[in-house]
Amino acid sequence: MxxxxxxxxxxxxxxxxxxxxxxxxxxxxxxxxDLESNADHPKLMLTSKSVDDIKSALGSVPLFDKSLERAKQEVDxxxxxxxxxxxxxxxxxxxxxxxxxxxxxxxxxxxxxxxxxxxxxxxxxxxxxxxxxxxxxxxxxxxxxxxxxxxxxxxxxxxxxxxxxxxxxxxxxxxxxxxxxxxxxxxxxxxxxxxxxxxxxxxxxxxxxxxxxxxxxxxxxxxxxxxxxxxxxxxxxxxxxxxxxxxxxxxxxxxxxxxxxxxxxxxxxxxxxPFSPDGYYTEGPYYQRYAMYPFLAFAQALETKKPELKIFEYNGGVLIKAVDALLNLTDADGEFFPLNDGQKGMSYQTASLVSAVDIAYYYGNQDPRLLSVALQQDNVQLDATGLAVAQGIHQGKAQPFIKESMLLRDGAKGDEGGVAILRANYEGGTMALVMKNAAHGLSHGHFDKLSYSLYEDGEEVLQDYGLARFVNVEQKNGGGYLKENTSWAKQTIAHNTIVQDETSHYKGIFKESSKHHPEVTTFETSDPNIQVVSAVEANAYPGTEFTRTMMMVTLDHHKKPLLIDILNVTSDSNHKYDLPLYYKGQVVATNLDLNTPPQLSPLGTKAGYQHIWKEATGIPSTENTQFTWLDNKKFYSATVLTEGKDQFILGRVGASDPEFNLRRDPMLIHRRNNMKNGLFVQVIESHGTYNPVTEKAENAYAAIQNIKSLASPQGYTALELTLQNKDRYAVIVVDSAFAKAQHKLELSNSTYTWKGTYYFKQLKN
Amino acid sequence: MxxxxxxxxxxxxxxxxxxxxxxxxxxxxxxxxDLESNADHPKLMLTSKSVDDIKSALGSVPLFDKSLERAKQEVDxxxxxxxxxxxxxxxxxxxxxxxxxxxxxxxxxxxxxxxxxxxxxxxxxxxxxxxxxxxxxxxxxxxxxxxxxxxxxxxxxxxxxxxxxxxxxxxxxxxxxxxxxxxxxxxxxxxxxxxxxxxxxxxxxxxxxxxxxxxxxxxxxxxxxxxxxxxxxxxxxxxxxxxxxxxxxxxxxxxxxxxxxxxxxxxxxxxxxPFSPDGYYTEGPYYQRYAMYPFLAFAQALETKKPELKIFEYNGGVLIKAVDALLNLTDADGEFFPLNDGQKGMSYQTASLVSAVDIAYYYGNQDPRLLSVALQQDNVQLDATGLAVAQGIHQGKAQPFIKESMLLRDGAKGDEGGVAILRANYEGGTMALVMKNAAHGLSHGHFDKLSYSLYEDGEEVLQDYGLARFVNVEQKNGGGYLKENTSWAKQTIAHNTIVQDETSHYKGIFKESSKHHPEVTTFETSDPNIQVVSAVEANAYPGTEFTRTMMMVTLDHHKKPLLIDILNVTSDSNHKYDLPLYYKGQVVATNLDLNTPPQLSPLGTKAGYQHIWKEATGIPSTENTQFTWLDNKKFYSATVLTEGKDQFILGRVGASDPEFNLRRDPMLIHRRNNMKNGLFVQVIESHGTYNPVTEKAENAYAAIQNIKSLASPQGYTALELTLQNKDRYAVIVVDSAFAKAQHKLELSNSTYTWKGTYYFKQLKN
Known part of the structure; x- marks a missing residue:
């Protein structure tokens, strides 16, 4: 010192x-x-023409003036x-x-x-x-x-x-x-x-x-x-x-x-x-946010000095698309989904996104939705692009940036899976499901094929852990990646996806995972009340194939959607499977018979399992396990279809963590032993609220009462959902290998015919 | 079903x-x-006169009109x-x-x-x-x-x-x-x-x-x-x-x-x-909030029907004082400090406080600060009191309700200890220390003499656990108290205060604890930069006396205050002591040599210890132990004076909790074995911020570098604090038994003279 x-x-x-x-x-x-040199400068972000334009606009474009004033204060x-x-x-x-x-x-x-x-x-x-x-x-x-x-x-x-x-x-x-x-x-x-x-x-x-x-x-x-x-x-x-x-x-x-x-x-x-034709950057949004600034700033300079490159049209105009993709990879508060290594809390308020939004507006189509993002950023670049944005806002051109469901394909050709976002925008709120069916994502990728996370109104409901790092906090390994990023955050069990035999996807080997990617077989969001994404992962464990279908379904008389998660496993041999659910907050109720040990042990020895304390085990008491929790003053439930020998583990992150680098976050793991082919089904819902001032609990119980698996021919998975109010719904998904123009099925004395890869309809009582 | x-x-x-x-x-x-009966009604909260007054004011007093409209919507x-x-x-x-x-x-x-x-x-x-x-x-x-x-x-x-x-x-x-x-x-x-x-x-x-x-x-x-x-x-x-x-x-x-x-x-x-002369209600603010409504509503009715009772002047006008006390027993967001059994999140937004504020305004001194609370409540009672408040606001009479430091004495005569609140209001923020030196507080009391909690800007920094109950959540024991309320929340170890021999104060016996109370020996807040409270507890453990002094000190060039906690123990025999610190968030750094066990065991078997998992033990490496954590995007540190055989325990709530009723909150316990007389000193500070958007860590290190205990005569405790910038401060506290008009002390070749029970001054370098 x-x-x-x-x-x-x-x-x-x-x-x-x-x-x-x-x-x-x-x-x-x-x-x-040196007059010549002077005439030649500036030429990167500013030019003598744009400087003149700015000078003559000063005092008449409030957001530009404000940004300029703020810059002066910072530099002063x-x-x-x-x-x-x-x-x-x-x-x-x-x-x-x-x-x-x-x-x-x-x-x-x-x-x-x-x-x-x-x-x-x-x-x-x-x-x-x-x-x-x-x-x-x-x-x-x-x-x-x-x-x-x-x-x-x-x-x-x-x-x-x-x-x-x-x-x-x-x-x-x-x-x-x-x-x-x-x-x-x-x-x-x-x-x-x-x-x-x-x-x-x-x-x-x-x-x-x-x-x-x-x-x-x-x-x-x-x-x-x-x-x-x-x-x-x-x-x-x-x-x-x-x-x-x-x-x-x-x-x-x-x-x-x-x-x-x-x-x-x-x-x-x-x-x-690294960019797909949809503008998705394979490392994920946190690193895309970091890379967008140099991409766009250099593009802007090249557009001035080397216009013959037509850099903004390069590769199908990927740079402008990338900004749109990035803005869509955020929750309701504008925070980036922490796919792969991503620090939570980073948002489109960051300075590099101010530049990105301004440049995309100016060099793209003057998309008026970008102006509302700039309004939230409350800042513009000090150049022609920022001036254009500030002027657009001043002229009242801003339109809301409403985030919709979308599939962002991965891979230079768009054929390496992709990130699927399903959103339900209802009165007073919004829910977003992000399902990661993308390629590995270079060195910052996690081993979490078909994993997902769920958000309500900008808060995490089912979380992705994110990275194990405190960026720029010197006391934590100089602000760099912590060793738990590899031993925990990248491992499969740290995500909301399936693990075979306590081993991460691709055995956690970067090189292997980088060779493959899932296939997105269905992405259907034209009906906002029944949105569906399906993806297949056939390489994470040789000999085993996973097909996961996630449906975001809004029922009559329900404001918020149900999330139906159907995961089919087919394998050439018997294995043990774990499917975690990274809920947050406090347990309210469960119909599991819970057993809490007098001492806590780690759940395993490797692949991230060494970081989980086994707080309790639970044996299902019926064919449906229900688990209700309270978080952010809201009641959530998972209703899980369970089989005879299933087991649940209530775990908590934090074992084998000598430097207290990990958050002590909870999870519920659905475990099944000795399974060759099988089905994991769960329905997630946000159903009620708790107000600590009025002390009222509204709708503290799940709307779903029961999930039943119906016997069905090969290639089909059929379920019946029953609500507490006795309404019943049929859900059928078709395996991608059995796709055909029209489907016809006899189930429980009823005939179902439909087109497409899934069926969802209310049954008559 | x-x-x-x-x-x-x-x-x-x-x-x-x-x-x-x-x-x-x-x-x-x-x-x-029945015309006679009609003339006689209404007479409780409304009278025929107040009804007439209200009718003629309708449409001209916005907050009253709004409250009326809201009531109509609710009833409709x-x-x-x-x-x-x-x-x-x-x-x-x-x-x-x-x-x-x-x-x-x-x-x-x-x-x-x-x-x-x-x-x-x-x-x-x-x-x-x-x-x-x-x-x-x-x-x-x-x-x-x-x-x-x-x-x-x-x-x-x-x-x-x-x-x-x-x-x-x-x-x-x-x-x-x-x-x-x-x-x-x-x-x-x-x-x-x-x-x-x-x-x-x-x-x-x-x-x-x-x-x-x-x-x-x-x-x-x-x-x-x-x-x-x-x-x-x-x-x-x-x-x-x-x-x-x-x-x-x-x-x-x-x-x-x-x-x-x-x-x-x-x-x-x-x-x-149950009311003290200062208006403190012995059960604590959560129950005071609950009881205030009937007290005040009946008082209002009695004032109308039995004015001869002079109920608002009864017992020194305690009812109006009680409303002021209650409003002061809140954090910056208006949430009540959860002393004793108190559910967190309850605030002066609750309906009963709307009534309380309106009635206190009308029947008290028309305190204009109450109007700003009513403005936040955005609601008034539908009677003469609510009309008066709404009119006062409409006339622009509202003044800010700035919460200041105060001592709220407990006991009908005000001689049974009390709750001390020290506050520092600085530019852009506020910190509040609440120290509980009160009587037991009837059946909802906790066994936590001399405990405290600390708030910054309405967020908990060092928390009191509150109660173990989910009020009105049917799945959690019908919304009633959970058994962990007794086995955990009421026990001493669940609070920021000292425990002897793993046994709660008064052995956790309600009847014993109800017989005694601490004495508040110093409460000095006239200098906002040096605020001090001292209290003595002599009965919690027979043969042992605790004197705890808490100083909230704001130094030159520091915006936020330091909290200096000096706890003197004198006893007739050797005992083991534990002093917990209920921090929140994530550990950033410590100079302890941490040892994390491969399996977790409960810290003890009774008095709440059975509910703590021992996540790590730490041995001090120097005479000062420093512990830094990150919570709510702020960096906090505790610097603790440690002795040779001291030990620290990093614990977490949640053991012996088969129904997951408890929050998994962390704590740091300072443990000392075989001590007869001794001293616990710690300095708590809020020193820095982390911004996840800019990824900047500002002032991530504690300002305090070192605490040194200086040899001093009986009755005095003398310390020297050294900051990282080398500034040094002398801190002396005088045992209440040694109080005298003027003190003079020779320490480390310097002479200190002062009046009063404490000394705090910067030393020359």
Whole structure:
């Protein structure tokens, strides 16, 4: 600590001296020294035309004015703290890490502020901070923290260095025409060109991949290339490095493959591969959110400087589609579904989504729904795109962004499964089911084929655990991934999907899981009262096939939908199966005979089971097990079809967790032993409310009374649901192998005929 | 279930027939049948004068109009469902229970609506429902559920029957002048007089106590007595029953004494004993909230009918003071501190507090702060008090209700300890410490002398568990107290206070605990930056004395206060001590050497210890143990002074809980073995924030670096606190036995002189 304090003081002293120097300098350079360079800048996010447009609009477009004012306050606050460019030392969350992040965030805005306001204090501050970096950069070794497969110089990993360069390129673009030729030479040659080489040629394992790391890396190099008119750098960014010498067996810190044999690289390759034709990014929304900013910012710059690339039309206009997909991958509060490694709470309020929404509006179809998202963000980019959005809002063009059900196919060709979202929007509320039938999702993927989570009004009902990491909390492994991310969060049992023999899908082997994907066999949402998705996973356990159908059904006289979950298992041999339900809150009632042990033991020894405390076991007392819980002042129930030897486990996360890295969240596991072919069925419902002020419990009991499995021919699964009010419903699903134009079935003395892969109708009493 | 459905249908049929009958009847009785009786009514909450005042104000006082409109909607909705007066059968949460509650809530409003609007549909509905009760009442046996020490007829316990009568008295008051003489005779003689006798003479163990049950009971009898001009009933209510034959050893369901030898009874006795001169109600705020309504409603009626009683001046004007005390016993969101048995989430939004605020405003000093509470409630009573409040708001008289630090003394004379509240109100936030140094609090009391809880911005930081009960959730023991309320929630270890030898205070014996109370020896809040409360508990464990001092200290350059907790133990022999800290959220970091066992065992076998899973043990690595956690996106730390053989336990509630009745909440227990005299010191702070959208962790580390105990003479405890920034502070507290006008102390070569019981000052570096 003491050493650190001294260092900080020393830096502050240097900063004071430099500010003094810069003030002196400033007087000499208030006029541009190089007219040609000046005319050429800015050219990334701003152009001389857009600067003129903005200047003439100032004062008349409230959201733009507000955003500008906020940026001024941020930069003014940063300037008041003086220049702080410390020698890199800390992990995420530590002082040097945080300060270097603050620097690039402030300077990106300072560059724009100089252009828009003409106030040279922003240009001088930007120049002086950059010169401080230039002074230090060339002699910097790689960062002293040795954790990364691609250590940076400013930060512990190149990824953060690339963040720095993406933002600082914009800062530099803002002032490069204003500084002296000598300063320009210094910054070009002592800082930015070496920085670009460091991120690319000197660290090919970081630069030459298809991965969000390389998206940032290539964009950083490409943007600074555009700023410095360096075509070689721009080409390097677009097409990658030819001979990188990367071993195809090499892995990154997350266990992800660095580069497959024959893999293309560069920015365009990163735009080809991870996006599906629907704009879904295979790593999932949390990383899509992270990657969208460099994708879109560089696209914007390329559209200005290299319009011949038609980058916004590239690959079927995937960039604009991707923004729409990303906005749809959120709950009612705009928080991203935490598929794969995703930190909960991240939402479209994040700065990179402000840019994404503005750019998608401007370069896309001026979709008026985007304006209502921008209104919630209450912020716009300080460029032509942000101005257009602020003007659109001011002109009253905003329309609500109502999220509908949708299938987002995965894979570059859209043929690698996909994420299905079913939504019910009813008066006063909304429910969303997210079912993950997608490809593995690169190194941040989880082993959870056919898993799902359920949301009501922006709150989790059945949760996905998310990641095991406290991003930027230094005390927790320097803010990096915790070892429990691998031992718990990625494992199948940590998700609402089926596990065979206490082993994760694909045995938890990344390489195997990356070879396969589920098939989505039904996605039907045209009737909002009966929405259905079915998917098949045939490779997670060799010899076994799962078909899972999820129906979101809204009945007459019921406001909220029922969720019917039908999971068929066929296998060539007997296995043990576990199907968990990650409810939240407190148990209210169950008809299970519960047995609570005097001591708690872990449920197993591997594949995540070692992290579950077995709080109770329960034996079904009837063919239907009912489990009711209270969460967020709402009553929820699961009604589960059970067989003779079924068992339930009430578990809780937290075993084998010596550093208390995991949340102590509960789950209910439906276990069946020695099954070859079989059926798991459950109906989930949100049925009542509890008000702690009036102390009234409304509809505390489930609407569903009973689920009955009806004998049916091969290829069909038939059920009868009975409600407490005695209404009965028939549910039939057809195995994808038995699809045909018209179905006809005799069941319990009734004849059912229908078209399509499922049947759902009320029965006469 | 089937039986239940048939019953419901039958009742609905009866209801339809009765509505048909009543419609016919209504035509015959649209004019008052008895002018004298009419002139005499209403007289409880409304009078003919206040009705006139209200009528002439309608349409010009927005909040009153809104409240009236809301009441109409509620009653119209109840009328649309038809008359439902089922044979009593269910526990709380069940159909018959809920329906009878709905009936009295609707009829109370219907009576007022008839008076204010003149619309006879409200009168007819009220009459018809009451006649349905009259038809059934006399032949009703006690309720079939046998759980209560005082079973009701309409409900499982007399308490609910008394609720019914308090509300129905008002309903009856509204229409008694309008119905026929024959109907009046029927309702007086077949329903209300027998009802009053049942609650009093026939159930003296319920009626003749000093307890919230008897408050409701006496008010019910008194109100119906006033309505029927029955002075005998009113006297019975005010002064109780003379010879009740109650055994002084008898207990209620909660283990509370029914009646002490020689105890007075009746409404006035209930007003004398449980209230302190500061208006604190010894059962605690949750039950005070419950009891305030009958207290105040009856007082309002008595003020009208028996003004000679001067009821609002009774006992030093305690009723008005009590409303102020109750409003102060809430967090920033208006939720009551869950002292003793209290269900969390109950707040001053509850209907009984709407009445309380309105009545206190009208009959008190027209305190303009009450208007801002009424504004938050967004509702007023439909009487003169509500009109006055709504008018006050409309005239712009409302002032903020800023909650300040206060000591609420306990005991009829104010000499039985008290509840201390320290608050820090800073820019953008507020922290509140509640320290419970009060008397036992009758049958709903917990064994937690000198315990405390801590709130920030209306969220719990260090929690009190509250009660173990799901009020009105039928599946959870009929909505009644769970057995874990006794085995866990009442026990000392469930609270933030000290436990000796794994035994609760007073061995958990209600009778013993009721004999004693702590002494509050210091309460000093005149300097908002240094607020101090000290209390002594000398009887919880014979031979041992605890002195606990809690300081809420706001330092220069710190927005939020530090909480310094100094607990001195002196004893005549060696004991083991446990001091728990009920934090919430996730562990971020600790310098303890943690040891997590492969299996979890309960921490002990009794006194609540059987309900704690021992998740980890920790051995201090230095003389200061630091423990940092993240909750509600904020970083908190406890820095604890530790000795050589101290041990910490990271525990979690939930062991020995076969029905999953308890929340799985965590705690950190500081354990010391074989101590005779000693000192526990901890400093709690809220120091940082985490933003999951920006992913920034601000001030994730504690400001406190070190606590040092300084050698000091007997009677003094001296500490030195060192912050991370090297600032140092001296803290000295004086044992109450050593109090004197001026203190002088030599410590570490410095001389300290001060007046008062504590010293706190920054030291020079």
């Amino acid at each position: 003491t050493h650190f304090k001294h260092l900080k003081k020393a830096i502050q002293l240097i900063a004071i001296v430099m500010v003094a120097l810069s003030c002196k300098n400033q007087d000499q350079t208030t006029t541009p020294s 606050a940063a300037m008041a703290e003086g220049i702080q460019v410390p020698i890199p030392k800390d992990m995420a969350g530590g002082y040097t890490h945080t300060q270097h992040k603050k620097n690039y965030a402030a300077l990106q805005k300072a560059g724009a502020l100089f252009q828009i306001t003409g106030d040279t204090k922003y240009a001088a501050f930007t120049r002086d901070v950059l010169l401080a970096y230039a002074k230090m950069y060339k002699s910097l070794p790689r960062h002293p923290q040795e954790r990364s497969y691609a250590r940076g110089k400013i930060f512990w990993q190149c990824l953060n260095d690339a963040n720095w360069l993406v933002y600082m390129s914009q800062a530099y673009d803002g002032i490069r025409g204003w500084i002296t030729e000598e300063e320009r030479q210094t910054l070009d040659n002592e800082l930015f060109r070496p920085f670009a080489d460091f991120l690319s040629i000197e660290t090919p394992q970081f630069f030459n991949r298809v991965h969000n790391h390389s998206t940032w890396g290539t964009v950083a190099v490409g943007m600074i290339g555009l700023v410095m008119n360096d075509d070689e750098l721009v080409d390097r960014a677009l097409f990658g490095i030819k001979d990188d010498g990367i071993d195809s067996a090499a892995l990154d810190n997350d266990g992800g493959t660095i580069k497959k044999e024959g893999q293309k690289s560069g920015f365009l390759a990163n735009l080809d591969e | 089937t039986h239940f459905k048939h019953l419901k249908k039958a009742i609905q049929l009866i209801a339809i027939v009765m509505v048909a009958l009543s419609c016919k009847n209504q035509d015959q009785t649209t004019t008052p049948s 909705a109840a009328m649309a469902e038809g008359i439902q007066v089922p044979i009593p059968k269910d526990m709380a949460g069940g159909y018959t229970h809920t329906q009878h509650k709905k009936n009295y809530a609707a009829l109370q409003k219907a009576g007022a609506l008839f008076q204010i609007t003149g619309d006879t549909k409200y009168a007819a509905f009220t009459r018809d429902v009451l006649l349905a009760y009259a038809k059934m009442y006399k032949s009703l046996p006690r309720h079939p559920q046998e759980r209560s020490y005082a079973r009701g007829k309409i409900f499982w316990q007399c308490l609910n029957d008394a609720n019914w009568l308090v509300y129905m008295s008002q309903a009856y008051d509204g229409i008694r002048g309008w119905i026929t003489e024959e109907e009046r005779q029927t309702l007086d003689n077949e329903l209300f007089r027998p009802f009053a006798d049942f609650l009093s003479i026939e159930t003296p163990q319920f009626f003749n106590r000093v307890h919230n049950h008897s408050t409701w009971g006496t008010v019910a009898v008194g109100m119906i007595g006033l309505v029927m001009n029955d002075d005998e009933l009113v006297d019975r209510a005010l002064f109780g029953i003379k010879d009740d034959g109650i055994d002084s050893a008898a207990l209620d369901n909660d283990g509370g004494t029914i009646k002490k030898e020689g105890q007075k009874s009746g409404f006035l006795a209930n007003l004398d004993e």
